[in-house]
Amino acid sequence: MRHSRALRAAALIVLLSLSGLVILALVREQTGTEGFLVGLGLAILPVPLLVAAFRWADGVEPKPWRNLLFAFAWGACAATLVALLANSLATDWLMTTVVESSSADRDTWGATLVAPVVEETAKAAAVLLLFLYRRRDFNGVVDGVVIAGITATGFAFTENILYLGNAFVSDQEFGYSGLQSTTAATFFIRAVMSPFAHPLFTAVTGIGFGIAAARPLRQRTRRVLIPIAGLLLSMVLHGAWNGSASMGGYGFLAVYGLCMVPLFALLTWFTIWSRGKELRTIRAQLPAYQATGWITPPEPIALSSMRARAIARDLARRTRGPAAAQAVADYIASATSLAFLRHRAYRGTAGPNFPTREQALLDRLWQRRDIAQPALAHAALSVPTPPPPRQWPYGLPPGYAYLPAAPLHGPGPMPGQGPMHGQAPLHGQAPAYGWP
Template identity: 65%
Template sequence: MINSPSYSASQPEQPHGAGAEGAGPGQALPPPPPMPPYPAALPRMRWWQRHAVRVGLLVGLLTVSGGIILALVREQTGTHGFLVGLGLALLPVPLLLAVFRWVEAVEPGPWRNLVFCFAWGACAAALIAIVANTLATEWLVGSTLEPFAGGDEPLKPDAVGATYVAPVVEESAKAVSVLLIFLFRRQHFRGLLDGAVTAGLTGAGFAFTENILYLGNAFGRDQLSGDSGMASVTAATFFVRIVLSPFAHPLFTLLTGIGFGLAARTPGRRRVRRVLLPLAGLLLSMGMHGLWNGSATLMGPFGFIIVYALVMVPVFGLSVWLLVWARADVLRAVRAHLPAYVAAGWLAPAEPAALATMN
């Protein structure tokens, strides 16, 4: 290679090709760069770390717990009561699924997450509740509260369990599904909408199994007493649980989901806040659940109506407003960021306004 007249001797020789013919007279080619080290073999994945194994274990857990909880419910209600309760409990499920799917339509997540949440509430959380509620209530009534009971009026285990035990056990069991999605599907858990949908579907699954139990037992009592028609226990239970308050369990767990959703929007450096927000949402869900369960037993004959009108309906309305605002906030973010793509020529001027609407 012939050096140009402007080439400085102080500059290193730049080889033009491989071989001696690329070097100038009396000049040697620079040594080749060292070869990169051969990459070490990746550590072998343990069998329990494989994705297929984890999915199989999770599906097996939900399947086994679902079979056990259905067997326990059928044992308590009888076959006929179980079938009647199952048919009636299925009625609000499509509506609830459609509502939560509509909520996340602005940034939909994968179906497998939604199926997992509903199955966890209907199978795993329900099984935990039906076992732990009984054990915790017996322990609480028998060893802790019995010394404080009045002499003439014994403690009612059903009232104690429904008001103080069930809210803690059930909301904690349902919150596990939200926590699992938050930890292991973090890319699909971005804010309030994702927290609300995962929590609401978990509550809907739990309510489905619980409705089978309550409606099946009500049908069994009607069969024993010979009652039927609109005045039956089954009709009253159906009106209260399916018509009047199908959103009760989803609404309780929704508060936990909002806490996780706010934590997802919190910067990572604020670790204390990221922990306290889900705990605050969980405590609110427990408190509201306990108030709802105890309204009929602790507040007199009109307690249910008072709590329903003054607490449940306003909180439900506030939650709906919050979710609608969160959807609009996502669309506002889309509308604010897309003009940069118009300036780059990737989008037409009219497209950002169209893409920032649900249509």
């Protein structure tokens, strides 16, 4: 297993490295060295803001940096290389075999019909790979939006280098400069007015994968069709955006104001709502472990508040040093993963190794409890106490399997102590201590 994982990782690194070298050579060939450097300097400006926005959205259960680096590198290198090579070939095929039109319409047809299909498919490949091979890190809609958005940010970064570099070369050729230059206009449209364009399109695909990840494993058809529907919708949005460029200034502004901005606002609201739902899931799931002695009563409250989490880490850092702050951060991450794992068990998506993964996370909590629990108890005082999760009115729900009791000494359940090892509740039934 480890050998195959190492081979896959090595193959991806080689693929991305070769793609990066080829795309670098192609872009530099089109823009020249000076144009490439100017395009690079301008294209990188919106990247930190976009990455920071997606990292904020992913703040409840941050994904490993290796996943995000892979997504960005795939978008910047592999997806862009596929787009550069395939867009031209597909457009030529379209103009010669399907569409009878003059060569003057080639760019319009290519941008409206070909580019959305090629580019969105190339970007979606990164989301698919992480969905298939990093399922533990891909649990819902927020994860899909973040991975898709980071991939699209990488794609837009390389594409902007090309567009801005070409604009600079054009300005040098015709003697334009300052605010009247093509470079300034291109930067304003791509980096100021619409830096969210590519992330918005691909985020729709990510939402499809996120919904599929939350579906039970037995719903195989839906888990396939929903991501495909998201991909098709992203292609439609991308095509409408590209097609607006051929409508003139007023047509472009109409599509921008009436379509793109509302969709961006809707996606932003949906992401914030989904992030809040993740916090509510933590608040609902963790009391089950509180009842069996693994965590203390203030922890579900503190762990379901981003503000309380920050207070706990800061308190540990000020009183016991950086190592204590890291222990609190690890505790928070393990408790969050535990809550989401139990939520997936409720939905029937946790998989057969649920008990093993649950016990491993509980052991990690137990090893850090002496440092983390006092800090979280203090932090919980700063958060208004939310209403308790809704309870089952008649005791335990049917089919409920008991959780392991917390050990008296050291990590792991003690022989003969309390109930048997925890198991997932049966599919379609709620956990013992509240709705998910």
